Amino acid sequence: MNAHAHATVESEAPAANAGEPSERSNPIVSALYEMAVSVLGDQLREMFDKADDILFDSAEKARAGDEQRLYLDTMRIVRVQRAKIINAFQGSLREALASIGNDDEAGTRNHLDDMSQWSLQDGDALEERIAVSNMETKAASLHAHELVELQRRLARLSDMSGDGITSESMAPARIIRAFQNSMRDLSVDFPIKLVIYKLFDRVVIGRLSEVFVGANQLLAVHGIEPRTDGPAQARKPAAQSFGRPSPGAAPGVPxxxxxxxxxxxxxxxxxxxxxxxxxxxxxxxxxxxxxxxxxxxxxxxxxxxxxxxxxxxxxxxxxxxxxxxxxxxxAPQAPNxxxxxxxxxxxxxxxxxxxxxxxxxxxxxxxxxxxxxxxxxxxxxxxxxxxxxxxxxxxxxxxxxxxxxxxxxxxxxxxxxxxxxxxxxxxxxxxxxxxxxxxxxxxxxxxxxxxxxxxxxxxxxxxxxxNRARVERVRRVVSHELKRRIGERRLPPGVMRLMLSGFGPLLCLDYIRNGIDGASWTQTMQLVDRVIDSLQPSRGSTAERAAAEAEIVAHISRRLANIGFSDARLEEVLSGLLQAYLELADNDDEAIFEDAQDGTLRVSVPEAAPAMSLELSPEKELQGLLSILLVPGGWFTVWEPATQTKHWVRVKGYYPVQNAVMFGHYMEERFLRIRASAFATDLIEGRASPIDPSPELQAAVARVAELPFERGSDALVWTSVDGKPIEG
Known part of the structure; x- marks a missing residue:
């Protein structure tokens, strides 16, 4: 916690639970409650589903080591604490909406500019209040249109029912405070909590209109029309420009x-x-x-x-x-x-x-x-x-x-x-x-x-x-390097699941931290090699083999647990390897007894299967490198010798099986489709060039130049969406 005290706003204690909605007599209010809990619960689950990608991307873009570790630590925390946060949020939201007639808490906002409410509090508490206040402001600004209509319908419902409903009964503040309450019992450092707030801001706040639109539709179905003299507008600041204040709007100024x-x-x-x-x-x-x-x-x-x-x-x-x-x-004066x-x-x-x-x-x-x-x-x-x-x-x-x-x-x-x-x-x-x-x-x-x-x-x-293309490229780098390590071996499906779903995320984080030459990446790849080697038939004793396998499984479990894999997830990705070990033990240890002609028993041990090459063929290697280069959305220039013209294009799709790549014009609806191997040739010979400074892309281009593949070029033919050539 920050040792310095700052001035911040006093907040009221949470209102007492006003009872579950089932006790309410108004079925419309209960329906509103159920709809909001359902939609927001789905959005929060989606937030956690996207958390890995968002935090992975943030860590990849972070410049300082401490900031990078913060995102990675948050990734681990949200994986472990996901269920706890969701349950706490749903409970807090139920309590907030159940007290839908008690608007004291919902109406209490962090007026940071009201000096009469300031008191000395911890710096972390101030920062949290600012984060919550900013989310409330953003929500009111982003969804002002839907919120204004909902406020007016709620005002009409209040006139009709007299059930304590007000225009602010479903204000964004209620939802955001419910999430804030769900974070109170989370035992994490404040910087991690702040990152989780940013996740909520990014995923849920931007979609609150789904709640407000749903509420408006539900009220409309029940004949609740907006009150014409209801609230003129939602709690919307005059400025909505990325959190900065601006002068109040004059008449005629939106x-x-x-x-x-x-x-x-x-x-x-x-x-x-x-x-x-x-x-x-x-x-x-x-x-x-x-x-x-x-x-x-x-x-x-x-x-x-x-x-x-x-x-x-x-x-x-x-x-x-x-x-x-x-x-x-x-209000500006301008020509008509x-x-x-x-x-x-x-x-x-x-x-x-x-x-x-x-x-x-x-x-x-x-x-x-x-x-x-x-x-x-x-x-x-x-x-x-x-x-x-x-x-x-x-x-x-x-x-x-x-x-x-x-x-x-x-x-x-x-x-x-x-x-x-x-x-x-x-x-x-x-x-x-x-x-x-x-x-x-x-x-x-x-x-x-x-x-x-x-x-x-x-x-x-x-x-x-x-940038999503950068993240996708890192994933493809990891996938390609794993395939190079495995080579032409045919691993059991369960072991491949471990490679892609276990070692894959681990190697992505290793790459972000220190790159492909870093110590963490090297250690993970050594562990991959140990897994591959352990699947070879062994001549050692059963006890020696079991001990080696147990050590490998324990090592993998520790590495994956450190990046936030839950026990259930660990069991899922390791089950295939454990099954492979059991099948290998059955094949290795079962002696086959046969009757010899002299009446004695002969013991026969199955011969080991011939080892397959660990090297990828040049064709497979080229496909993997092109998958790194040709990420959808990537920018390239291509030179057309026939017309002496340079074109700026973006990748629309790469199709390894068809040996084809499709590009789109940088602004027009026209496309180029050429052989992928021909494009690789153009890259090597300078007729094509990427517009991307990422090191993994430059390394992939250099490795393509070293591969022995059949080279050749294709004429550039522009086509429409349906594949018909475009003249000129």
């Missing part, structure tokens, strides 16, 4: 439009950096670390504008005025064709990118080159805000994720890779760089508040997700 940070607002209104391609080195884009601004010179982005016409400079100036007004809490709401949403999108702590300052100028082109794409097509797969929206989100990979690379990316990344960003900016004069004639439609809230929620959830 609450989500506030919260643009002044330090990043300069990116939309500052002087131009000349339209040149910003470099990867040389520090931040500005003295304050803000991204580089939009160009103010007409045509500097390549638009078909001429001097004196409506160009990028004038468009940028009007956008800056709109954003400046929003940042000050004023330029909806301020749409402008603010795209600005909030980039604002979120720049705030992400994983994005280094020296990479922000590269992202800033996309600001104006993406803004134009959004102004020209309202689908940008409603379709996450809109080409401009999908591409800028993908490029943001790619920049994060470059920012967390252990070593400086190769100059060629930097050049490929810059070329890709330039190509994307050209693709979406529309003529401002044509935009002005287009007359964009403003986005409604519900669409805006949905857009911001989707973007925030996307930013909370870390």
């Amino acid at each position: 609450s989500w439009a506030n919260g643009l940070d002044q330090s990043t607002l300069g990116a939309f209104s500052g002087p131009a950096y000349g339209g040149g391609s910003p470099q990867m080195t040389g520090g931040s884009a500005s003295a304050g670390g803000s991204p580089a601004p939009w160009p103010s010179q007409p045509g500097s982005w390549g638009a078909a504008a001429v001097q004196g016409s409506y160009g990028d400079a004038m468009l940028s100036q009007e956008i800056a005025q709109i954003l400046g007004a929003y940042a000050q809490g004023r 064709w330029l909806p301020p709401e749409n402008v603010a949403l795209v600005a909030r999108m980039f604002d979120g990118f720049y705030r992400d702590a994983r994005l280094p300052d020296h990479l922000k100028p590269m992202l800033s080159r996309l600001q104006l082109p993406v803004m134009k794409a959004a102004l020209s097509d309202r689908r940008f805000f409603v379709d996450p797969q809109h080409p401009a929206r999908r591409t800028v989100n993908d490029l943001f994720e790619m920049l994060l990979q470059f920012g967390t690379a252990e070593s400086a990316p190769q100059p060629q890779m930097i050049s490929e990344l810059q070329g890709l960003i330039d190509a994307v900016s050209r693709s979406f760089n529309l003529d401002p004069e044509k935009l002005r004639a287009h007359q964009s439609e403003p986005v409604d508040e519900r669409t805006a809230d949905s857009f911001l929620r989707e973007q925030e959830e996307l930013q909370q997700k870390k």
Whole structure:
């Protein structure tokens, strides 16, 4: 616990249990209770199902050893304490909802800015209160639309039943406090508890709308319509921009439009950096670390504008005025064709990118080159805000994720890779760089508040997700290295389950900690070798063999228990190995007695099966390495000699059996399908190149170059989704 005392807010003691819902006379209230408990229970179980992936990803991205260990320790704790937390949460939630008419506790919030309620408390308690308060604020902001409707229906139900129901009876605070109560008896260090809060925030808070939508539907079925004079809005802060406060909203200013940070607002209104391609080195884009601004010179982005016409400079100036007004809490004045709401949403999108702590300052100028082109794409097509797969929206989100990979690379990316990344960003900016004069004639439609809230929620959830391709690649590295260790041997299915479900997760963590050359990885692989060797027929005595097998099983149990495997899980992954040992003992120790011609008994011991090669064939080795390289979503460049053209593509799928790989164009709906071996040849000979600094990918490329496989190239033929060639 933190030894320092901090100022924090006093909270009331939990209200007494008001009885189980079955005692209530109102069946609608009981139905609401059962629905909420059921949905939230499922969400919490899903949270624990996803915990390994989320924590594994967080540990993989952590830079410091202590932070890495924190995520790994949390992974172990949640595996062991999962059932306890779920049961405690369900019990606490039942108590909270059973006292649905007693709103004193639910209405008590951590007003951290109310100095009259401050007292000296432990620093950990303060941090926990802040975490809980932030979750309440986030939940009220994310799900404001559904929550407002539910509050008004509950107000109507209160008028009809007089059963103590209020508009706040199913407020997010009740749910979050129930989870907080379920954590009280968890005997863990506070940093681990805080990580579990973040899991709850990430998985459950983002989906609370399912509870509120379900409640609204249930009340609607029973004829409970929203009260017209009910609560005007949920407890929603004026700003919803990643936890930062902003000025109160003026009339005509939607609450989500506030919260643009002044330090990043300069990116939309500052002087131009000349339209040149910003470099990867040389520090931040500005003295304050803000991204580089939009160009103010007409045509500097390549638009078909001429001097004196409506160009990028004038468009940028009007956008800056709109954003400046929003940042000050004023309703902006804008031309009829330029909806301020749409402008603010795209600005909030980039604002979120720049705030992400994983994005280094020296990479922000590269992202800033996309600001104006993406803004134009959004102004020209309202689908940008409603379709996450809109080409401009999908591409800028993908490029943001790619920049994060470059920012967390252990070593400086190769100059060629930097050049490929810059070329890709330039190509994307050209693709979406529309003529401002044509935009002005287009007359964009403003986005409604519900669409805006949905857009911001989707973007925030996307930013909370870390790079999945990196995690998937680590798993494929582990799988391939295990297959190389096993070679062409045919292990019993139960032993393969141990390899993949036991040693697999252990090796993933070993890889994250110290890489493939680390001591932990080496020790685990030595244990894999011992298991494989122990399956060979033995000439030793039964006692010696049993002792060796028991030692191996005990060693595996200790290693897996240390990373959080429960007793039941250990029994599941070890049962196949134990069965293999029993079958081996039966085959080894059963002497076969036969009658000899001279009347004596002859003892025959079965001969050992011939040992199979432990080396993978070149074909299998190539398949494994390509599975590491060709993770769905991975970026590559491919050179087309026939047209002297470079294409930026993303992996759509790798099909080892068919020796095929499919790529998609970086923004258009067209595809390339070529032989995987031909693509491997292109990689080796420089006609293809990955845009990814991860060391395991670079190592895989180097190993492909050493393999003796049949090399050759394929012509690049673009096709539509249905496989028909596309001309041109």
